[in-house]
Amino acid sequence: MTNVSGKVAVVTGGNSGIGFATAKTLKEKGATVFITGRSEERVQAAANELGVTGIVADAGNLSAIDASVEAVKAQAPQGVDILFINAGVFFPTPIGAIAEEVYDNTMNINFKGAVFTLEKFLPILNEGASVINLSSINAYTGMANTAIYAASKAAMNSWTRTAATELAPRNIRVNAVNPGPVATAIFGKTGMSEEQLNGFAGAMQNRVPLKRFGQSEEIAKLVAFLASDDAAFITGSEYNIDGGINVNPLLVA
Ligand SMILES: NC(=O)c1ccc[n+]([C@@H]2O[C@H](COP(=O)([O-])OP(=O)(O)OC[C@H]3O[C@@H](n4cnc5c(N)ncnc54)[C@H](OP(=O)(O)O)[C@@H]3O)[C@@H](O)[C@H]2O)c1
Numbered sequence: 001m002t003n004v005s006g007k008v009a010v011v012t013g014g015n016s017g018i019g020f021a022t023a024k025t026l027k028e029k030g031a032t033v034f035i036t037g038r039s040e041e042r043v044q045a046a047a048n049e050l051g052v053t054g055i056v057a058d059a060g061n062l063s064a065i066d067a068s069v070e071a072v073k074a075q076a077p078q079g080v081d082i083l084f085i086n087a088g089v090f091f092p093t094p095i096g097a098i099a100e101e102v103y104d105n106t107m108n109i110n111f112k113g114a115v116f117t118l119e120k121f122l123p124i125l126n127e128g129a130s131v132i133n134l135s136s137i138n139a140y141t142g143m144a145n146t147a148i149y150a151a152s153k154a155a156m157n158s159w160t161r162t163a164a165t166e167l168a169p170r171n172i173r174v175n176a177v178n179p180g181p182v183a184t185a186i187f188g189k190t191g192m193s194e195e196q197l198n199g200f201a202g203a204m205q206n207r208v209p210l211k212r213f214g215q216s217e218e219i220a221k222l223v224a225f226l227a228s229d230d231a232a233f234i235t236g237s238e239y240n241i242d243g244g245i246n247v248n249p250l251l252v253a
Contacts (some may be wrong), residue, residue: 002221002228005030008076009227010068012036012059012117013087015046017184018134021216022084022223023050029224031082034072038087059087059113060105065120072124079126082227085114086134088152090186092145103148110152115159118174122167130227131167131174133160134219137242139178153178157238164236173235175226180242181205182214209244209252 009026013019014035023046027033033052037043040056047054053075057068072080088110091102114133125131138146139154157176164174181204187197205212222241225231240246 002029002224002230004082004224004228007031007081007227008034008072008078009082009084010034010036010072010080010121011084011086012057012113014050014052014084015039015042015054017186018179018182018216018219018223019084019086020046020050022086022220023052025217025220025224026082026084026227027052029228031227032076034076036068036087059117060108062116062120065113065116069120069124072121079124079129080121081126081129083118083121083125083129083131084134084223084227085117085131087113087117088134088186090146090149090190092190092192093148094145095147098148106148106152107155110149111155111159114156118163125170125172127171128229128232129170129172130231131163131172132223132226133157133174133176134223135160135176135178135238137178137180137240137246140246141248160238161236168235173226173231175231175234175236176238177219177222177226178238178240178242178246179214179219180208180240180245182216182219184216207245207252208242209247209249212243214241214243 009031011023014023015037036055036057038058043054055068057064135156136153138150160176
């Protein structure tokens with residue numbers, strides 16, 4: 001069984017979905033966990049439910065990330081072993097209608113936020129730490145209406161590889177996880193109507209060889225493995241966890 005006992009973990013965007021499930025799994029497997037999020041109410045509710053420490057920090061705000069590092073440092077002076085960079089947003093928008101706000105918000109949270117989360121936490125990452133970046137198979141799929149979201153994740157995957165090279169001398173491993181569609185609140189935050197969401201989910205599910213959405217807990221298990229010493233020789237890698245969608249079959253069974 002994956003063991004992260006005694007490790008200190010920080011999960012960004014930990015109050016919901018994949019982040020919440022991963023914080024739960026890491027705690028169950030013995031880690032001391034900090035979650036971050038942008039809403040005081042949602043972060044505190046999740047932290048209370050999980051029995052972990054909640055920190056309010058907007059991933060798109062560098063001063064807020066600085067403050068979160070200080071808060072973790074004060075409560076875990078031994079340093080951080082697991083950094084799960086998970087906070088992200090999804091605003092499906094067709095090319096021709098991409099407003100500057102969609103571009104800025106998406107890149108700011110999904111990519112710039114990820115970059116500066118690592119930059120700011122780096123001084124308190126321990127030797128042997130594991131950084132896991134939550135990307136997406138959208139980086140590769142060319143799915144309609146996801147141009148900027150997909151680009152933010154493709155940038156993340158490229159940056160992951162360089163970070164793995166540069167941090168290897170400190171024995172800090174950096175990997176990316178690329179989920180396919182996972183049943184979380186992210187879709188409800190897109191502004192799509194229930195009817196649109198149902199149509200979108202049905203169409204997407206049909207393209208997945210395993211014919212279903214993933215569950216946050218399934219992603220959490222992979223992240224926990226990459227966070228553990230069982231993955232000590234894995235760095236600079238990407239893991240698709242997508243029910244087979246990245247196979248891109250011309251026909252599905
Ligand atoms: N669900 C999928 O199908 C899927 C597939 C591939 C990749 N992903 C990626 O998985 C990650 C987690 O998404 P999810 O599906 O679990 O969605 P989710 O349930 O909406 O969780 C996203 C988390 O990130 C937080 N967040 C958003 N913007 C933030 C900001 N500026 N600062 C701090 N926290 C912020 C959210 O807070 P609030 O609750 O306040 O919004 C929430 O806690 C994202 O990076 C997403 O791109 C998801």
